[in-house]
Structure formats: structure tokens, C-alpha cells
Amino acid sequence: MALKEExxxxxxxxxxxxxxxxxxxxxxxxxxxxxxxxxxxxxAYYQELFTRCARVMQAIVELPVPVIARVQGIATAxxxxxxxxxxxxxxxxxxxxxxxxxxxxxxxxxxxxxLSRNVARKRAMEMLLTGEFIDxxxxxxxxxxxxxxxxxxxxxxxxELTASICAKSAVAVRTGKAMFQRxxxxxxxxxxxxxxxxxxxxxxxxxxxxxxxxxxxxxxPHWRHR
Amino acid sequence: MALKEExxxxxxxxxxxxxxxxxxxxxxxxxxxxxxxxxxxxxAYYQELFTRCARVMQAIVELPVPVIARVQGIATAxxxxxxxxxxxxxxxxxxxxxxxxxxxxxxxxxxxxxLSRNVARKRAMEMLLTGEFIDxxxxxxxxxxxxxxxxxxxxxxxxELTASICAKSAVAVRTGKAMFQRxxxxxxxxxxxxxxxxxxxxxxxxxxxxxxxxxxxxxxPHWRHR
Amino acid sequence: MALKEExxxxxxxxxxxxxxxxxxxxxxxxxxxxxxxxxxxxxAYYQELFTRCARVMQAIVELPVPVIARVQGIATAxxxxxxxxxxxxxxxxxxxxxxxxxxxxxxxxxxxxxLSRNVARKRAMEMLLTGEFIDxxxxxxxxxxxxxxxxxxxxxxxxELTASICAKSAVAVRTGKAMFQRxxxxxxxxxxxxxxxxxxxxxxxxxxxxxxxxxxxxxxPHWRHR
Numbered sequence: 001m002a003l004k005e006e007x008x009x010x011x012x013x014x015x016x017x018x019x020x021x022x023x024x025x026x027x028x029x030x031x032x033x034x035x036x037x038x039x040x041x042x043x044a045y046y047q048e049l050f051t052r053c054a055r056v057m058q059a060i061v062e063l064p065v066p067v068i069a070r071v072q073g074i075a076t077a078x079x080x081x082x083x084x085x086x087x088x089x090x091x092x093x094x095x096x097x098x099x100x101x102x103x104x105x106x107x108x109x110x111x112x113x114x115l116s117r118n119v120a121r122k123r124a125m126e127m128l129l130t131g132e133f134i135d136x137x138x139x140x141x142x143x144x145x146x147x148x149x150x151x152x153x154x155x156x157x158x159x160e161l162t163a164s165i166c167a168k169s170a171v172a173v174r175t176g177k178a179m180f181q182r183x184x185x186x187x188x189x190x191x192x193x194x195x196x197x198x199x200x201x202x203x204x205x206x207x208x209x210x211x212x213x214x215x216x217x218x219x220x221p222h223w224r225h226r
Numbered sequence: 227m228a229l230k231e232e233x234x235x236x237x238x239x240x241x242x243x244x245x246x247x248x249x250x251x252x253x254x255x256x257x258x259x260x261x262x263x264x265x266x267x268x269x270a271y272y273q274e275l276f277t278r279c280a281r282v283m284q285a286i287v288e289l290p291v292p293v294i295a296r297v298q299g300i301a302t303a304x305x306x307x308x309x310x311x312x313x314x315x316x317x318x319x320x321x322x323x324x325x326x327x328x329x330x331x332x333x334x335x336x337x338x339x340x341l342s343r344n345v346a347r348k349r350a351m352e353m354l355l356t357g358e359f360i361d362x363x364x365x366x367x368x369x370x371x372x373x374x375x376x377x378x379x380x381x382x383x384x385x386e387l388t389a390s391i392c393a394k395s396a397v398a399v400r401t402g403k404a405m406f407q408r409x410x411x412x413x414x415x416x417x418x419x420x421x422x423x424x425x426x427x428x429x430x431x432x433x434x435x436x437x438x439x440x441x442x443x444x445x446x447p448h449w450r451h452r
Numbered sequence: 453m454a455l456k457e458e459x460x461x462x463x464x465x466x467x468x469x470x471x472x473x474x475x476x477x478x479x480x481x482x483x484x485x486x487x488x489x490x491x492x493x494x495x496a497y498y499q500e501l502f503t504r505c506a507r508v509m510q511a512i513v514e515l516p517v518p519v520i521a522r523v524q525g526i527a528t529a530x531x532x533x534x535x536x537x538x539x540x541x542x543x544x545x546x547x548x549x550x551x552x553x554x555x556x557x558x559x560x561x562x563x564x565x566x567l568s569r570n571v572a573r574k575r576a577m578e579m580l581l582t583g584e585f586i587d588x589x590x591x592x593x594x595x596x597x598x599x600x601x602x603x604x605x606x607x608x609x610x611x612e613l614t615a616s617i618c619a620k621s622a623v624a625v626r627t628g629k630a631m632f633q634r635x636x637x638x639x640x641x642x643x644x645x646x647x648x649x650x651x652x653x654x655x656x657x658x659x660x661x662x663x664x665x666x667x668x669x670x671x672x673p674h675w676r677h678r
Contacts, residue, residue: 034438034441034442035442037429037438038435038438038439038442041429041430041435043426043427043429043430046425046426046429046430047422047423047426049426050421050422050425050426051419051422053422054418054419054421054422057418058414058415058418061414066577066581087574087577087581088574088577088578088581089574101398102394102395102398102399102402103394103437103441104434104437104438104440104441104447105394105395105397105398105428105431105433105434105435105436105437105438105447105449106398106425106428106429106434106437106438107398107399107401107402107405107424107425107428108402109401109402109405109409109421109422109424109425109428110418110421110422110425112402112405112406112409112421113409113414113417113418113421116406116409116410117414117573118572118573118574119369119572120344120345120368120369121343121344121369121406121410122313122314122315122344122369122370122371122372123369123372124406125292125313125314125406126314126372128402128406129292129313129314129390129391129394129399129402129403130387130390130391131390131394132390142369142572143571143572143573143574143575143594144574145574146574146575146578161582164581164582164583164584165581165582168554168555168557168581168583169554169557171557172553172554172557172558172559173554173559173581175559175561176554176559176560176561176564176580176581177581179559179561179564180564180568180576180577180580183561183564183565183568184568184573185413185414187637188510188513188565188569188637189510191565192506192509192510192562192565193503193506195502195506195561195562195564195565196499196502196503196505196506196561196562197499198559198561199498199502199558199559199561199562200495200498200499200501200502201495202557202558202559202561203489203493203495203498203558204493204495204498205557207557208556208557208558209490209493209557210557211555211556211557211558212486212489212490212556212557212558213490214556215486215555215556216486216487216490221556221557223557260664260667260668261668263655263664264661264664264665264668267655267656267661269652269653269655269656272651272652272655272656273648273649273652275652276647276648276651276652277645277648279648280644280645280647280648283644284640284641284644287640327624328620328621328624328625328628329620329663329667330660330663330664330666330667330673331620331621331623331624331654331657331659331660331661331662331663331664331673331675332624332651332654332655332660332663332664333624333625333627333628333631333650333651333654334628335627335628335631335635335647335648335650335651335654336644336647336648336651338628338631338632338635338647339635339640339643339644339647342632342635342636343640345595346570346571346594346595347569347570347595347636348539348540348541348570348595348596348597348598349595349598350632351518351539351540351632352540352598352613354628354632355518355539355540355616355617355620355625355628355629356613356616356617357616357620358616368595411639411640
């Protein structure tokens with residue numbers, strides 16, 4: 001899958017600061033190609049397909065830099081999962097979200113994993129069981145997307161967010177992305193032990209020294225990104 | 227307990243598609259009978275009582291089909307827990323929710339388990355410590371209920387939701403209900419492995435083939451519910 | 453650290469019913485003293501510092517009575533973590549919240565632990581990566597604070613909440629605070645077993661008998677707080 005390979009390449013590129021997943025055309029992503037799925041009616045094929053798809057989603061979570069979904073049109077099934085799997089998401093006001101596999105007799109089980117870790121469980125369950133769309137404002141209200149912009153201002157809104165992240169120290173951003181995702185799965189005490197260790201390491205980076213000096217001296221920091 | 231037995235019966239009835247828990251009278255459920263509790267001042271009795279009640283709540287979570295709470299009037303203590311334990315909930319606009327045991331010197335500990343898995347923790351804590359009611363719109367805003375309807379439109383709102391679920395393939399709905407609840411408790415990687423396996427199985431069901439064919443052919447699917 | 457010692461003292465004082473963490477001056481808490489941190493550029497020093505800070509936060513979680521943050525001005529970095537770590541929070545309308553370490557090249561890793569257990573993950577991630585402030589109404593909307601009051605009514609709002617808690621049975625409140633925090637980290641079945649046991653013990657307290665009798669007799673309870 002092209003996205004998986006691209007993510008692999010990006011993971012090894014130390015100069016990357018932030019990744020935006022965007023789509024050409026009218027839709028963000030409508031999920032799997034159902035014709036292709038139906039043409040291979042074999043369980044081993046499906047297992048391999050869903051495993052591969054889940055690996056892409058986990059590759060986003062594990063990518064060393066933040067990933068932002070830029071959502072226009074519809075994001076359905078694995079497309080909605082993709083939005084949920086990103087660290088941040090910006091949606092056009094006309095964008096809509098659904099986990100609509102249930103309409104085709106196929107409950108969106110893998111999308112449910114990502115969705116239920118983004119929004120309250122009854123909301124996720126309603127989307128999964130009814131297959132109905134929610135609009136961008138509802139997705140924002142529920143925490144599935146961070147920001148909603150008028151359609152013609154979508155790029156500007158994404159740019160504002162990426163500019164904010166790129167203005168930060170790369171070492172601090174990479175440190176944070178990795179620690180945030182890992183600590184989510186830990187009990188409180190373990191999470192604090194891990195976070196304290198990560199933060200002490202972060203303090204030893206050149207940029208933390210520079211950033212704190214700049215703060216104290218009331219000037220802009222000059223990042224060396226290490 | 228009548229509800230527990232009924233749930234046991236429903237769990238074994240393959241023709242059931244969806245369950246609505248509704249109450250006659252003015253209140254949805256006001257929790258335990260305090261007079262009865264007080265008449266048996268014995269710890270073993272209470273342990274047995276709360277264990278039995280917790281089993282009912284878990285039976286809802288484990289039921290093979292979705293359970294919808296239809297809430298009118300008040301849902302307090304174990305009644306609020308019942309709403310939180312259902313997969314979905316529809317409330318009348320005049321409905322109110324509280325975990326009010328604290329007013330009687332009895333912190334709603336078992337309701338807290340379900341409530342804190344539905345709403346943000348500070349909100350759950352406020353309800354549990356103050357015993358105060360929240361109204362239906364607040365419950366909706368917090369994710370405790372899915373939909374709020376005018377009192378005289380409550381049945382219509384519940385019917386709309388059940389009709390949506392009953393229009394789906396039973397095998398897909400049952401697959402989804404079970405997988406959703408289980409994956410919630412897993413770390414991300416394990417959840418994806420489980421969900422991928424479940425989804426591959428779902429693809430082998432007759433209904434998934436029919437549903438995808440219908441989607442491709444732009445016609446309504448004819449479910450065989452298997 | 454003064455707060456840690458004070459919490460230790462409060463933990464052993466059986467007469468304490470509820471704790472309010474408030475600050476003098478214009479800000480609630482702006483986190484660590486960056487000058488002091490920078491003056492000790494040693495990893496072992498930082499590890500010790502963050503470990504100590506994390507212990508204060510966990511001491512709040514483990515305190516036998518509820519802890520309320522009274523927030524005016526800004527709550528940044530460890531100050532925002534402090535709000536997130538409290539059981540409840542009341543904010544002045546002009547209060548603002550940020551995890552702004554990223555601006556100084558230091559990702560707020562330990563604050564992320566508390567924040568991500570209070571608000572939806574994409575919202576926490578946005579605050580952590582951008583370092584931007586959210587206002588009190590947004591914090592309320594996201595579940596980071598329970599109540600927002602006009603600045604000149606902040607004390608009245610805090611008083612209302614503490615009065616509500618102090619009007620309850622101390623044994624029920626202490627029982628609840630401890631059980632709530634512990635059950636959050638358990639799988640559902642284990643949480644119910646634990647909660648059922650706690651609730652049966654709570655029923656054996658004098659206050660539960662008195663509270664239920666008062667409820668049945670439609671009179672105010674006379675707590676003995678045991």
C-alpha cells in the first residue's frame with residue numbers, strides 16, 4: 001500500500017517535522033475498495049488485508065512526528081479510521097464522517113478500534129450501528145477533529161496548525177509525539193515514571209536549554225532541532 | 227431479579243435483533259429499594275445484592291445484541307448505572323440523571339464504574355460527590371445519552387433508532403456489539419489483531435457478500451441474517 | 453515542596469472533609485521555575501525534580517478526601533497538570549489553560565499524563581503541540597473544569613461546591629474518592645467486584661443506616677461521619 005511505504009520513508013527521514021494526510025478529489029477517503037474485496041472471497045485474503053490496513057493505522061500512531069488529517073468531502077469506514085488515527089485533524093465545514101460498513105453487512109470492526117479511542121463510547125457505538133453520517137461540527141464537538149474551517153479556508157487552517165508545530169523545536173515535538181501515545185496505555189504510576197524520564201532527557205537537549213534561556217531573556221529561541 | 231432472567235432468555239434467542247429497556251410509570255429507574263436494603267443490615271446480604279446487580283449490568287454489556295435505554299422521568303443511582311451500561315440511550319427532554327446515593331450516606335460505587343466509562347472523569351466525580359441531577363440536554367452533551375426527544379416524541383425517537391438497527395444484517399450487528407465491548411479493554415495492538423480477525427470472519431458471512439454486492443449494484447440488500 | 457508536605461499532613465488528618473487548592477496573586481500556577489531548572493543542568497537533578505512533582509500530583513489523586521482546584525489567571529504546564537490532577541475544578545471566566553513547555557523546547561510530558569486522562573486525546577495533543585491557551589469556557593466544554601464563574605463570583609462558586617461536599621457523610625465521601633480513582637484503572641469485571649465490596653462496606657457504616665432511615669422518614673440526616 002502506497003501510504004504504508006510513504007510512512008516508512010517518512011519515519012526514517014530526520015528532516016520531516018510534521019505530516020499532513022490529504023486527498024485529491026472530492027472525498028478524503030471512502031475506505032476499502034469493496035469490489036476488490038468481493039473479488040477475493042477468501043478468509044486468509046481478508047485477514048491479510050485487515051492486518052495490513054491496521055499496520056498503516058498503527059504506523060501513523062508510531063510515526064516519530066505528528067500526523068494531521070486534512071479532511072474534505074467524506075471520510076467513511078477506513079477513511080474515518082484514518083482521521084481517528086491521526087494525532088490531529090482539520091475538517092472542511094462540509095466534511096462528513098461515517099463508519100458505514102454496517103450498511104453493507106460488514107461492521108466496521110477495525111475502524112471501531114480507532115474511533116472508540118477518540119470519542120465517547122455511546123457516540124462511537126451509535127455511528128457504528130446506524131452507519132449514519134455526522135457533520136464536521138459534530139465531529140468537532142465530539143473531539144474527532146480539532147478544527148473546522150470554511151471549505152475555502154481549509155488549507156489556511158491546516159497551514160496555521162503545521163506552522164505552529166514547525167515553529168517548535170523538532171526534538172521537543174518528536175519527544176512529545178512518541179511519549180504521548182505510549183503513556184496513554186499505561187496505569188497512572190507507570191505513566192508518570194515514564195514521562196518523568198522522558199522529560200529529564202528532553203531537558204538535556206540543546207533546544208531545551210536554548211528555549212528556556214530565550215524565555216528568560218524574553219527573546220525568540222533559535223532552534224537547532226536537537 | 228426479573229431483568230436478569232429476561233436478559234438470560236434474550237441472550238439465547240437468536241431471533242432477537244435489539245433490546246429496549248423501558249419503564250412503566252413516571253420514572254425510568256430509581257435504583258435499589260432502600261427500605262428493603264435497610265431491613266437486612268447484614269454485610270453478606272449487601273455483598274450478594276451488589277454482586278447480583280453488577281451481574282445484571284454486565285449481562286447488558288455481554289448481551290449479543292445492542293441494548294437501548296428509553297429514559298423518561300428520573301434515572302438515579304442504579305438507574306443511572308443502567309443507562310450508562312446500555313449501548314445506546316434515548317432520553318425524554320424532561321428526564322434527569324443522578325447518582326444520589328451520597329445524599330443517603332452511601333457513595334454510588336457500582337454506578338461509578340459504569341458512569342466513569344461514559345463521561346469525562348471530573349463530570350462523573352461531580353455527580354457522585356454532589357448527588358445533584360443533570361438534565362437530559364447535559365447528559366446528551368456529556369455523551370451519557372445519544373439522543374434527546376421532546377417527551378411526546380420519545381417513542382418515535384426510540385423507534386427510529388431501533389428501526390435503523392433492525393434494518394441492518396443481524397450477523398453484522400451481533401458481530402459488532404460483541405467486538406466493540408471487548409476491544410475497549412485491550413491495548414491498541416491487541417485490539418487491532420482482534421478486530422482484524424473479527425472483521426475477516428464477518429466478511430465470510432453470507433450477508434457481507436450480499437451487502438457488498440447490493441452496494442456495488444446500487445440496490446437494497448436482502449439480508450438472510452447469517 | 454510545601455504542597456507535598458501539606459498534602460501529607462492533610463492525608464493524616466481525619467477531620468478534613470475536602471481540600472481546595474488555591475493560589476494568591478494573579479496566576480493559579482505557572483509551573484516550574486525555569487530559571488531554577490536552567491541553573492542545574494544535570495539529568496539526575498531533573499529526574500529527581502520531575503519525580504518529586506509527579507509524586508505531588510499522585511498525592512492529590514491518593515488523598516483520602518476530594519481536592520478542588522480554584523483557578524484564576526493562568527494555569528500553565530505543571531499548573532495545568534495540577535488542575536487536571538484534582539478531582540474537581542472551578543475556574544474564573546478569565547482563567548486560561550496551557551501546556552506551554554513546547555514553546556521553550558520542552559514538551560510537557562508529565563502534564564500530558566494528567567491532561568490526557570481529563571480531555572479527549574486529540575484535544576490534549578493539540579494543546580501539547582501548539583502550546584496555545586484555551587479559555588475557561590473551552591476548558592469547561594472539554595471536561596477539564598467542572599464549573600466556570602464570573603471572576604468576582606469565583607469564591608462563591610467554590611464555596612457552593614465545598615458546601616455540597618461538606619454536607620455529605622465524611623465516610624461516604626472518603627469511601628467514594630478512594631474507590632473512584634482505583635476502579636478507573638481496572639477492567640470492567642474487576643472494577644465491579646471491587647466496587648461491590650466497597651459498597652457493602654459503606655452500607656455497614658453508621659451514616660449509611662442513618663442516611664437511609666432519614667431518606668425513608670423524609671427528614672434531614674444527622675451524620676456522625678463514620
